[in-house]
Amino acid sequence: MAERKKLTRQRARNILNTAAKRTVLVTGDPMLDQFLWGNVLRISPEAPVPVVEFQRESFMPGGAANVARNLTALNCPAQMHSVVGKDDAAKKLRALLKADNVDCKPLISDASRQTSCKTRIIAQRQQVVRVDRESKTNLEPRLAKRLLKSIDNSVAKAKAIVIGDYGKGVVTQDYLDELKVLSKRHGVWLSLDPKPVHSLDLRGLSLITPNRKEAFELADIDDSTYNANPVKDHNLMCVARQLIGRLELKVLLITLGKLGMLVCQPGHKPFHIPTIAREVFDVSGAGDTVIGSFTLAIVAGASPIEAAIFSNHAAGVVVGKLGTATVTPRELLSSF
DSSP: OOOOOOOOHHHHHHHHHHHTTOOEEEEEOEEEEEEEEEEEEEEOSSSSSEEEEEEEEEEEEEEHHHHHHHHHHTTOOEEEEOEEOSSHHHHHHHHHHHHTTOBOTTOEEOTTSOOEEEEEEEETTEEEEEEEEOOOSOOOHHHHHHHHHHHHHHGGGOSEEEEEOOSSSSOOHHHHHHHHHHHHHHTOEEEEEOOTTSOOOOTTOSEEOOBHHHHHHHHTOOOOOOOSSGGGOHHHHHHHHHHHHHHTOSEEEEEOGGGOEEEEOTTSOOEEEOOOOSOOSOOTTHHHHHHHHHHHHHHTTOOHHHHHHHHHHHHHHHTTSSSSOOOOHHHHHHTO
8 A cells, every 4th residue: 555645634633632542752962951031231341241131040951851841842741851950950851751751750860960951042032042051971880871771661661762962971882772772662663852062873773853954964965055845955865865774764754844754664665745835944953853743643653754754843833933843733734
């Protein structure tokens, strides 16, 4: 039977209803996103920089934690498995995750780590500057062992594991290899959003979701061409074939910004899905929405093409919002 290359609102509703009965484990690098909102009315006399007049402050889970809250926003149960510090940022992150109905009981606190915190200063809907406070060293072996045991104790009741790798030290090659073993043993889907600057052996994963730049870097191919029709972009097609073959993936999902996304599967022609975003305000966290919603659809029984269309709609809603955002079931269904 040919794979369906359309997704109706009713089919999307069925996917959401089924996903509410599934559990997804999320691991990787969690972060706290801090936003300082204000207005710029003048330039500083001290230096040629804008003076932001502070109005309000907000916090949101970021990084792998944002993947988890994207899942629960769509009513899919999610557990957060990672390591944070024993600091104010960790307390705030735990409270936010609980408010978003993410199970963060498996989250390990350790004084040797600093919880990653990204502070963005926003003025007139534009980001002025970002300040990062974080640890980048690999987890100590004792913490890595505890984290793997936490996953091992939970994976039997889960349908998928999503890895949010941001190069902050949680996702090492040893940890990734152990997750591959666990996923195969229990027959669960394994998704990863890769960072080429963090060199890892990605062979044998179910899904990776690089953007165009990351895909070219992973394939070590120069991105010197551009075609508004992705399926006619020779270099992009070469990248897709190489990554699918070399990494032995079930699905390669390349996000293409305003051009949408490209779904690649072994033995199938790449399938292009145009974006549904009407207006883009902020792409922060859009990749988290893509990998979370795609995995949610897969565990609910969707085909890879259906899952990609589903996640394309979810991302199209999120980029129309400011800040690290999520999409609700009502917003998602309204986009069809």
